Amino acid sequence: MTHEGLTPQQDSPPEPTGITLCPAAAALLHEIAEHDTGAGVHFDHFRGGRVRHPNTGRPFSRSTFRELGAQGLVEFPAALTWLVRMTDTGLAWIGPTLTVSEVPEDGAIWFEVLALGERIGYAEVAEYGAGYWLHQVSVDRHRRHGHGTRLLTAVIERLGHDEIALSCDPGRLRPGYPTREQLATWYGRHGFRPDDDLDTPHRMVRPPTPPN
Structure with missing residues (x-):
């Protein structure tokens, strides 16, 4: 039995510093990351001006999405839709x-x-x-x-x-x-x-x- 070569390693980029998110924004970012396989995640309109993921059903306010976008953690590649995609900065923040x-x-x-x-x-x-x-x-x-x-x-x-x-x-x-x-x-x-x-x-x- 051997395990030579076991050395400390890491498999993701360094985390960006200086970005602080409120709990709702952090929860939303994790939900997007969990379901985004590269093509983005589609959210549905929900009552009260909120938006929710069709699978989890958890609603988020639009201002929470705007907070993530303003920090460069997600992007909205399709106009007039609720398609949301993780950016490299967002992946590194969770990282x-x-x-x-x-x-x-x-x-x-x-x-x-x-x-x-x-x-x-x-x-x-x-x-x-x-x-x-x-x-x-x-x-x-x-x-x-x-x-x-x-x-x-x-x-x-x-x-x-x-x-x-x-x-x-x-x-x-x-x-x-x-x-x-x-x-x-x-x-x-x-x-x-x-x-x-x-x-x-x-x-x-x-x-x-x-x-x-």
């Missing part, structure tokens, strides 16, 4: 960076998602037998923006040449957080399979990725 670092003191490997210099999520992995044990994947804020998937994908890409095991137990259930069944389904989509034993209930294992 979570993914860092990977090894902690030699305890043999742990930490994967972190940072936004504007603040950690919003992490994954902790440690050596375990002939492979690795994934202690947890945690996203504190900005949930449902794919950060957990980015973390797990990074773990698999870096360490998937060996077996990765985990306990699919969320511990104390909290409102808005996934249940054990939801976690099992999520890990299953990434190649983990149930492998219960007496010592570790709800254990799941991902076999090593075959060499190319």
Whole structure:
């Protein structure tokens, strides 16, 4: 089992400084970023002069859109429509960076998602037998923006040449957080399979990725 070459890295551009958004504008920017695959996002007219996304249904005032446009975080490429597109500045403002670092003191490997210099999520992995044990994947804020998937994908890409095991137990259930069944389904989509034993209930294992 080896993991040579694990060095700190980041996979997104530096965040712009000096841009402060109100909570509604920040929420709108994250919603646009989540659904914009490059062609922009169409919003619908809503009562009270507001605009909403047809999928989420969450309404926003037009002034909130104007705030994002004035800061250069979004653009409106089609006149007289509510087509909104993320700009590079907007993507950089959200710009979570993914860092990977090894902690030699305890043999742990930490994967972190940072936004504007603040950690919003992490994954902790440690050596375990002939492979690795994934202690947890945690996203504190900005949930449902794919950060957990980015973390797990990074773990698999870096360490998937060996077996990765985990306990699919969320511990104390909290409102808005996934249940054990939801976690099992999520890990299953990434190649983990149930492998219960007496010592570790709800254990799941991902076999090593075959060499190319």
